[in-house]
Amino acid sequence: MTEAAERRTNRRGQASRESMLDAALQALASGAPGSVSGNRIAKDAGATWGTVKYQFGDIDGLWAAVLRRTAERRGTLPAHAAPHGTLAQRVAAILDILYAGLSSTDSRAIENLRAALPRDRAELERHYPQTASELASWQKTWITDCQSAFADLDVDPARVREVALFIPGAMRGITSERQLGSYIDLDEARHGLSKAIVAYLQG
Known part of the structure; x- marks a missing residue:
């Protein structure tokens, strides 16, 4: 050829x-x-x-490639957040990014894929090792991105890690309320969550 x-x-x-x-x-x-x-x-x-x-x-390789594609399109958090802002501004920026991103086509696709995969980690790793590896790498990358976003501020890295672990779930809940047509004031909910995170990070 x-x-x-x-x-x-x-x-x-x-x-x-x-x-x-x-x-x-x-x-x-x-x-x-x-x-x-x-x-x-x-x-x-x-x-x-x-x-x-x-x-x-195989299907495992396809799902792993799908996860990599969405991760590449998402990029890293510091590139989108407020890297030179105050602690409050940076927390608010991260929540805004997730609030916008969790309703995207990519996010809906990943949520539906995760819902179809085994819940048990050992079972997931046994049947879909590549997919499990990609999902595990997401958590590591997300924690690293969050720690980088606050690296120049006087905040406890251990607390940043804890916040990084619960923010996605909290924002999924708020996003779900938006999709369901909630009567809750979602802007107020995000503002309250942001203030709580800032207070915790300030110690």
């Missing part, structure tokens, strides 16, 4: 891979029955399950 022909083949293969990842994200975000089916995703991408396996190995 000539070098030019090899480049064209590689480009086609990459385009096929991208198409499958896009199809997987759209299917997962829909939350429709069968959205976690490899055959359904292959069909949506105009491919066969054999083609998906060629690109990703």
Whole structure:
């Protein structure tokens, strides 16, 4: 095969891979029955399950690639937060980022994927080792990003870690209230959460 022909083949293969990842994200975000089916995703991408396996190995490889794709698009927290602001401004910026991001297509896709995966960590690691590894890396990256966001302030890194661990769950709850059409004042809820976090970090 000539070098030019090899480049064209590689480009086609990459385009096929991208198409499958896009199809997987759209299917997962829909939350429709069968959205976690490899055959359904292959069909949506105009491919066969054999083609998906060629690109990703198996369904575990596909889910791990989907998680990597969303992580790449999300980027790192310090790039989006208020790196030179006060403690209160930085906490508020992080909550704003999550509030906006948790209603995105990528976030809905990941939530639906996680809902379909085994809850037990050992079972997840046994059946979906690559996916489990990606999810574990997310927690490490998130904690590191949060600690970096406050690194130049006089706050306890251990408390930052604790805050980093509970913020995503707290913000999912507030986001869920928004999606359900809650009567709660969600701006006030976020403001109260932000003040509580700042008070805790200040010790």
